[in-house]
Amino acid sequence: MKEVIENDEKQKKGSRAREDYLEQISNLIEEKGYARVVDIAQNLGISQASVTGMIQRMDSDGLVSYEKYRGVVLTSDGERIAKAIIKRHKSLAEFFNLFGLNDEETYQDIEGIEHHMNQKTLKTIQALTDELQRQPALLERVKSKVSTKS
Ligand code: MN
Numbered sequence: 344m345k346e347v348i349e350n351d352e353k354q355k356k357g358s359r360a361r362e363d364y365l366e367q368i369s370n371l372i373e374e375k376g377y378a379r380v381v382d383i384a385q386n387l388g389i390s391q392a393s394v395t396g397m398i399q400r401m402d403s404d405g406l407v408s409y410e411k412y413r414g415v416v417l418t419s420d421g422e423r424i425a426k427a428i429i430k431r432h433k434s435l436a437e438f439f440n441l442f443g444l445n446d447e448e449t450y451q452d453i454e455g456i457e458h459h460m461n462q463k464t465l466k467t468i469q470a471l472t473d474e475l476q477r478q479p480a481l482l483e484r485v486k487s488k489v490s491t492k493s
Contacts, residue, residue: 369425
């Protein structure tokens with residue numbers, strides 16, 4: 344049983360790391376046109392050697408491929424997953440923006456929680472965002488509670 348839990352934890356950490364990599368690679372390609380190991384390492388605060396190892400594993404899983412002149416590129420599977428990850432991050436940012444929190448303030452929090460949201464919980468947040476946008480009076484009431492309590 345203990346072993347099962349450990350494996351599960353390990354797997355979760357593994358998929359979380361993969362999500363962070365896919366997100367960073369996609370953002371770098373969008374910003375710069377390419378994703379180099381050195382930039383991925385810097386953005387994730389991880390050594391270049393660790394990044395290289397992970398890229399190799401993700402390459403054998405069919406998520407990325409390494410091209411000599413272009414650096415790390417996403418395969419179609421990698422790109423599809425990266426898009427969903429980025430959309431999830433944006434949905435969460437949009438939710439917190441409603442309450443006046445900007446993307447910079449919420450970035451680290453979202454990086455922490457985004458990996459733990461399944462489709463259903465994410466949809467709940469999206470529906471709530473949608474409703475609050477349509478009901479400014481309710482939104483103001485919620486906002487006033489947040490500002491007086493902190
Ligand atoms: Mn994110």
